[in-house]
Amino acid sequence: MALVPYDDSAVWGLQKFHKSSSVYHFANHTIQIKQNWKQLGVAAVVWDAVCMIKINIFSICAEHVSVSSPTPNNTELLCAHVTITDREAALEFLESNVQANLPPDLQPRAVVKELTWGRNLGNFAPGKFDFILGADIIYLEDTFADLLQTLEHLCSEHTVILLSCRIRYQRDQNFLEMLKGRFSVREVHYDPSKDVRVFKAQRSIHKEDF
Structure with missing residues (x-):
């Protein structure tokens, strides 16, 4: 488990989490995400691994989504139906960012x-998701088995999972090995400046197509 200083005098690398918002430019849109470190801590700030997801999302979606035009454009991909999940304590704050x-x-x-991993999975239709995006979700070893159970419930053989993370500790590598035992997994991006990796995982019968 990562322990993070919880005060306004935190080291420089954590100062961005104390800002009231974080701004990103994505798919010809400006996105301003409200942050509230003091109220919700790590659940209400944007981590570097979240940003890394966007680098690969459109190219990978284009490989798997069938649309009317030869090449999916930003508008078509942004019109997808999306389920955004978090623990109960963060839902109201998350909803406010969606509305904004x-x-x-x-x-x-x-x-x-x-969504709490491994619990009440019947609230989600099994195998009905085309894509699952996860950022910085593999840091707590006690949750690994529940996370894998959740991914298996949500995925069909056509589902594409994108996980962005830092490999900080041996336990992070252990999770990747657990994931490889159930899915085809490969690294699709690495940002050395932030030490963030993006992994693509898929339950695929034909691994040569992966």
Whole structure:
């Protein structure tokens, strides 16, 4: 488990978490994510691994999504139905960020839903998700078995998982080995400046197509 200083005089690398918002430019859109470190701690700030997901999302989606045009464009991909999950304590804050960044006509496509790994999985249709995106979610070893159970419940053989993370400790590598026991896994991006990696995982019968 990572222990993070919880005060305004934290080291320089953590100062960004104490800002009231974090701004990103993605798919011709400006996204401003509200942050509230004092109220919710690590659940209400944007981590570097979250940013790394966007580097690969469009190229990987284009490989797997069938749309009317030869090449999916930003608008088509952004019109997907998305389920955004977190623990119950963070849901209200998460919902406020969705409402602040999506126009009213698109908000019904983004559902905010509580998910605690390994619990109440019947609230989610098994194998019905095309893509699963996870950022910085493999740091707590006690949750690894529950996380794998959750991924297996949500995935079909056509589901693509993207996990972005830092490999900080041996336990992180251990999780990747556990994941490889159940999915085809490969690294698709590495940012040496932030030491963040993006892994693609898929339960695939034909690994040569992976």
